Amino acid sequence: MEKDRREFLKIGGISVLGLSALPVFQALAQEKGPRYKPDPKALKGAQWAMIVDMKKCWEQQDKRQCRDCILACHKIHNVPDIPDQKREIKWIWLEEYKHAFPDQAHEYAPEKVKENPFMLLCNHCSNPPCVRVCPTKATFKRKPDGIVMMDFHRCIGCRYCMAGCPYGARSFNWGDPRPYLKPEDINMTYPTRRKGVVEKCTFCYERIDEGLQPACVEACKVKALIFGDITNPNSEVRKILSGHYSLRRKIELGTGPNVYYLI
Amino acid sequence: MYDAKKIVPGILIFVVLFTFPLWSNMGKAAPAPKPELPKTEKVCVMDTAYMKTEHMVLLNQWRDLVVRDANRLWVGPDGKEHFMSLQNSCMKCHSSKVKFCDQCHNYAGVKPYCWQCHIEPKENM
Numbered sequence A: 001m002e003k004d005r006r007e008f009l010k011i012g013g014i015s016v017l018g019l020s021a022l023p024v025f026q027a028l029a030q031e032k033g034p035r036y037k038p039d040p041k042a043l044k045g046a047q048w049a050m051i052v053d054m055k056k057c058w059e060q061q062d063k064r065q066c067r068d069c070i071l072a073c074h075k076i077h078n079v080p081d082i083p084d085q086k087r088e089i090k091w092i093w094l095e096e097y098k099h100a101f102p103d104q105a106h107e108y109a110p111e112k113v114k115e116n117p118f119m120l121l122c123n124h125c126s127n128p129p130c131v132r133v134c135p136t137k138a139t140f141k142r143k144p145d146g147i148v149m150m151d152f153h154r155c156i157g158c159r160y161c162m163a164g165c166p167y168g169a170r171s172f173n174w175g176d177p178r179p180y181l182k183p184e185d186i187n188m189t190y191p192t193r194r195k196g197v198v199e200k201c202t203f204c205y206e207r208i209d210e211g212l213q214p215a216c217v218e219a220c221k222v223k224a225l226i227f228g229d230i231t232n233p234n235s236e237v238r239k240i241l242s243g244h245y246s247l248r249r250k251i252e253l254g255t256g257p258n259v260y261y262l263i
Numbered sequence B: 001m002y003d004a005k006k007i008v009p010g011i012l013i014f015v016v017l018f019t020f021p022l023w024s025n026m027g028k029a030a031p032a033p034k035p036e037l038p039k040t041e042k043v044c045v046m047d048t049a050y051m052k053t054e055h056m057v058l059l060n061q062w063r064d065l066v067v068r069d070a071n072r073l074w075v076g077p078d079g080k081e082h083f084m085s086l087q088n089s090c091m092k093c094h095s096s097k098v099k100f101c102d103q104c105h106n107y108a109g110v111k112p113y114c115w116q117c118h119i120e121p122k123e124n125m
């Protein structure tokens, strides 16, 4: 008797489960193949990295005050030009040696290194502290290619990531950024941000996913910026790194930055 | 009843004022929204009935597919591939936010915040 009731309940339970799963099966059966897919042209890599060849960059800065990469990046991504330093937004910017490399800077370094600014951007760290502290996963490390992404839709503006990032790579929108964009310069194919979200370099995921190089890399006329997959021994970045001594910022913090500097 | 002279007119005035929106709009139903459909395309990324009621769900799905999972292409019911992008796909066909989106959104009194970041097409009217 006891056993019978158990059997009955088991069978009943399984049937109910099966019935409730029916719509799912029907939906799956109707699918004629995937409804969505990546662009076949998308660039593929396991961890994107960038080399900044400061020697080449400084030559251009001396010659013509070159800011091509900054201008290209900020124009394409509708990054506003806010004069107030406390509210400025930057994705790629210039910084003095002693601030960029505070752990290794010393007063006897070559004049050239001490006096010329370095080109800085988000390091798309291998072990990004910003991602660990984000409570909403608005910033996350993209699994297939290691880009440290920003999902602006999810950002709640808590600024934990800004406190977590040891490189100052993140900016906060204290107000609506739109008044600081020149209407004629706005890129109509890319969104702006709104008040209360954090932003930073995204390694141009929107371009990589369509098979294009990052905007700053494309804009640099002397190839001072080189982009590629650091895990691929045949990539250009790996070839350059194996032939030149390079620096990374604040490696002792264990964030595993993926932007390399040649000087 | 004490003070009936004051209370009765008071109640009357209150009822009249309280029902003011009702009778002042009587017989003047707001016209049904008429979103303008694109002339160039016949088929959307899903069928019309679905788009009418579920486009916001689809947009959220697209958002996650693109931003979080690096997908870019959407296969429509007719097998045609579409680039998943509000600014660069939806608004290419529906090229006027005023004549399309705003029509129903204003009627229904909803204010989607898409446009705080996504840039709406320039209205050349």
Ligand code: SF4
Pocket (backbone or CB within 6 Å): A121, A122, A123, A124, A125, A128, A129, A130, A131, A148, A164, A165, A166, A167, A168, A169, A170, A200, A255
């Ligand atoms: S540089 Fe800063 S923002 Fe970029 S991944 Fe590293 S910790 Fe995050």
Ligand code: SF4
Pocket (backbone or CB within 6 Å): A072, A073, A074, A091, A092, A121, A200, A201, A202, A203, A204, A214, A215, A216, A217
């Ligand atoms: S990779 Fe793209 S987003 Fe990052 S600094 Fe270069 S242009 Fe700007």
